[in-house]
Amino acid sequence: MTQPLSIAIIGAGLSGLCLALALHQEQIPCVIYETRAEPLDIGGAIMLSPNALRILDQLGVYERLQPLGYNFDHLYFRTETDQLLDTFEFGGKDKFGYSGMRVYRFELIKVLLAMLSEVGIAPQYGKKFSHVVSEDESSVTWAFDDGSSSSASLLVGADGIHSRVRSYLHPDVSPTFTKMVGVSASVPTSQLGVGKDYTLPVTIMNRKHGAFIAAPQRKDGSEMFIGKQCPFTEDLDRAGWDRVLNDKQWCIDFLRKGQEDYPPIVASAVSRLEMDKINLWPFYVIPKLASWMSSKGRVVILGDAAHAIPPTAGQGVNQAFEDVYTFSRVMARFQRSLKGVASMVLRRWQEKRQLRVDGVLALNATINKRRLPSALEDPMAAEGFDLGWLYNIEYEEFVEEITGSA
Ligand SMILES: Cc1cc2nc3c(=O)[nH]c(=O)nc-3n(C[C@H](O)[C@H](O)[C@H](O)COP(=O)(O)OP(=O)(O)OC[C@H]3O[C@@H](n4cnc5c(N)ncnc54)[C@H](O)[C@@H]3O)c2cc1C
Known part of the structure; x- marks a missing residue:
C-alpha cells in the first residue's frame, strides 16, 4: 500500500x-x-x-x-600548573x-x-x-x-x-542525575589577560576543584565562555534547579572557589562576573x-x-x-x-x-x-x-x- x-x-x-x-x-x-x-x-x-x-x-x-560562529580546530587540556597536557581535534578544514x-x-x-x-x-x-x-x-x-x-x-x-x-x-x-553540574558564565576575552599565543579553547584540570574551561565565542572571539564542572550530590526537580540557577551568588562562589589553585588565568576570568550571564547545566543520562x-x-x-x-x-x-x-x-x-x-x-x-x-x-x-x-x-x-x-x-x-x- x-x-x-x-x-x-x-x-x-x-x-x-x-x-x-x-x-x-x-x-x-x-x-x-x-x-x-x-x-x-x-x-x-x-x-x-x-x-x-x-x-x-x-x-x-x-x-x-x-x-x-567562532572557528577553531583544537581543544587544549592543561595541568593545574599550566603545562599543556593533551590536545583534542574538534575540526580541521583539510x-x-x-x-x-x-x-x-x-x-x-x-x-x-x-x-x-x-x-x-x-x-x-x-x-x-x-x-x-x-x-x-x-x-x-x-x-x-x-x-x-x-x-x-x-x-x-x-x-x-x-x-x-x-x-x-x-x-x-x-x-538519572550523574551528580555532576556545570556552571558557566561569559566574560570579555580581554578580562583573561592572556596573549594571542595562549592555547584556546582550554580545559584546565584540577584534582581538588574539577576542570575549568575557557572557550572563545562570537565570530571574533571577543567574548569568553568560562565554566567549571564539579560534583553535586543532591538531585533536584526542575523548580529546584531553577532555584540553584537563580541563586547567582552561589553560582559565582562556585566559579570562584579554589581559584588560587589554578593558573592565574582563572582568577582573572572570575574576577568580574555579571549575574545575567550565568548558566547552570546539571548532567543527566538515560x-x-x-x-x-x-x-x-x-x-x-x-x-x-x-x-x-x-x-x-x-x-x-x-x-x-x-x-x-x-x-x-x-x-x-x-x-x-x-x-x-x-x-x-x-x-x-x-x-x-x-x-x-x-x-x-x-x-x-x-x-x-x-x-x-x-x-x-x-x-x-x-x-x-x-x-x-x-x-x-x-x-x-x-x-x-x-x-x-x-
Ligand atoms: C546548558 C547546556 C549546554 C550544552 N552545551 C552543549 C554543547 O556545547 N555541545 C553539545 O553538543 N551539546 C550541548 N548540550 C546538549 C545539547 O543541548 C542537547 O544535546 C541538545 O539540545 C538536544 O536537542 P534536542 O532537540 O534533542 O532536545 P532539547 O534541546 O531538550 O529540546 C527538546 C524540546 O522539546 C520540548 N518539549 C519537551 N517536552 C515536550 C512536550 N511534552 N510537548 C511538546 N514539546 C516538548 C522542549 O520544550 C524543547 O524545546 C548542552 C546542554 C545544556 C543544557
Whole structure:
C-alpha cells in the first residue's frame, strides 16, 4: 500500500527544528509542536563538529551560521600548573572539511526558524504532548495536555532528555542525575589577560576543584565562555534547579572557589562576573534503550530523547543532528511504501545510529581516563586520538547500508 507520509514532531529544540528542515528538503510534509509559549533562549553557545556541520551545510544552514560562529580546530587540556597536557581535534578544514564552530544556541535556533518560515513551516507553540491514544499499521493518534488530539502517519519525539514520548515506549525509564553540574558564565576575552599565543579553547584540570574551561565565542572571539564542572550530590526537580540557577551568588562562589589553585588565568576570568550571564547545566543520562520506536513503528524518538550523551567529547547536539539527517534520508527513500518495510528499515537505522552513539560514549570514557589524576602525573603518556571515524562520516553510504537491501 502506498500513502502520503505525514510526520508530526514533538519538540521545537535543535533536533525538532532541524528535522523539520531536513524533511522539507525531502518533500515530506511535517508539523512541529512545542510545549513552550515561544522559542527558548537558555543562553550559552554550543560546539559544532565537522560531522554536524556537513549536515548543516547540506541543509543550507551552514552558510548563514558561518558569519555568526567562532572557528577553531583544537581543544587544549592543561595541568593545574599550566603545562599543556593533551590536545583534542574538534575540526580541521583539510582533514575533516570543516573547522569546529562555537555558536550561540539561540543564533542557530533563529537561523533554523527563519529558514522554516521561508518555506511556510511554523512550529505550533503552547502545545504540550500528553500521551499516545492509539497506533495501528498506518497511523498514530495522540493527545495534548489541552485536551485536543491529532493524527499522523508517524510521530517523532524530539522532546529532549525528559521526553514524554519516550515514556510511551519505555514507561520505566527516567533520566538519572550523574551528580555532576556545570556552571558557566561569559566574560570579555580581554578580562583573561592572556596573549594571542595562549592555547584556546582550554580545559584546565584540577584534582581538588574539577576542570575549568575557557572557550572563545562570537565570530571574533571577543567574548569568553568560562565554566567549571564539579560534583553535586543532591538531585533536584526542575523548580529546584531553577532555584540553584537563580541563586547567582552561589553560582559565582562556585566559579570562584579554589581559584588560587589554578593558573592565574582563572582568577582573572572570575574576577568580574555579571549575574545575567550565568548558566547552570546539571548532567543527566538515560540508559541505553533497546528500542527507539514502538512495535508498530509509528512512534520514533531521536536526539536527547533517545540518547543523552555526557558533554565530554562535545557530541550531544552533533549526534542529535546525525539522527535527524539520517532519519530524514531514510524516510525519503521509503515515503512511498511506509507500511511494513519501514519499521524494519527504522530498526536498522536505530542499530546503526546506536553504534555511532556507542562509539562516542567509548570516546568519552577514553577522554575521561586521560583526564584522571594519574594522567596528570604523566602527561606524555597521552597519544593522539584518531577521530576520522567520527568527523568524516559519509552519510549517503550510511543511508545506503540501511536501505540498500530493504
Ligand atoms: C546548558 C547546556 C549546554 C550544552 N552545551 C552543549 C554543547 O556545547 N555541545 C553539545 O553538543 N551539546 C550541548 N548540550 C546538549 C545539547 O543541548 C542537547 O544535546 C541538545 O539540545 C538536544 O536537542 P534536542 O532537540 O534533542 O532536545 P532539547 O534541546 O531538550 O529540546 C527538546 C524540546 O522539546 C520540548 N518539549 C519537551 N517536552 C515536550 C512536550 N511534552 N510537548 C511538546 N514539546 C516538548 C522542549 O520544550 C524543547 O524545546 C548542552 C546542554 C545544556 C543544557
